[in-house]
Amino acid sequence: MIGAVGYASHVSSLSFWTGFLSHSIHFLMVSLWSGIILHVGWFSKGEKNWSAFLQWFTPLAIGCLTLVIGSGVILMFKIIEPKEYFMVWAIPYGQMLLLKHISLIPVLAFALINGILVKKISSSPSFNPKSWIQMESIVLLFVFAFTGVLGTLSPPDKINSMVIPKWVERILGQDIGVPLQPEINLSFEGIILFIISLTFIAMMDLSQ
Numbered sequence: 001m002i003g004a005v006g007y008a009s010h011v012s013s014l015s016f017w018t019g020f021l022s023h024s025i026h027f028l029m030v031s032l033w034s035g036i037i038l039h040v041g042w043f044s045k046g047e048k049n050w051s052a053f054l055q056w057f058t059p060l061a062i063g064c065l066t067l068v069i070g071s072g073v074i075l076m077f078k079i080i081e082p083k084e085y086f087m088v089w090a091i092p093y094g095q096m097l098l099l100k101h102i103s104l105i106p107v108l109a110f111a112l113i114n115g116i117l118v119k120k121i122s123s124s125p126s127f128n129p130k131s132w133i134q135m136e137s138i139v140l141l142f143v144f145a146f147t148g149v150l151g152t153l154s155p156p157d158k159i160n161s162m163v164i165p166k167w168v169e170r171i172l173g174q175d176i177g178v179p180l181q182p183e184i185n186l187s188f189e190g191i192i193l194f195i196i197s198l199t200f201i202a203m204m205d206l207s208q
Helices: 002-007 011-014 016-043 050-079 092-123 132-153 168-170 186-204
Strands: none
Touching: 011 016, 011 050, 016 050, 016 092, 016 132, 050 092, 092 132
């Protein structure tokens, strides 16, 4: 099934071996990592052996995440040029890709927290990290949802001739022409939101 998904991917139609291998590795690593999280988080029984589990699962999760990011970057840049990444945000494919990337931030935060849990359990054997693993599985479901929608959308072909959805222009209050030249600028609101995000991550760590 993993091979079939890789074979039928967008990228394999553009570059067969690169797309087939990258997408198959991507899907395999996600299946291993998320499958273990879903089973352990929701179907495990008892409160023993958490230390032993996290000691082998944490390196596995790091390895899977590294391969997922590496293969994901290859897949993304086979479909869109690096210089066009910000430009595709104006079309549905780019917007869903952006949402997927944003949803990966809390996943990375939970991966960091799970690494800290190993030390927590070592000092407090009675500590039960099951709720944290369940939360990580819920966040992963959002990533899967965005990925599922992304797979139904047509990837950008000719970036200079793409049609901008009207609702995007209404939100921005102006007409948008192509090619786009978006810029990331620091703003007071953006800095505040970034600080709030870091504060919540720190509070999650302190609450353990």
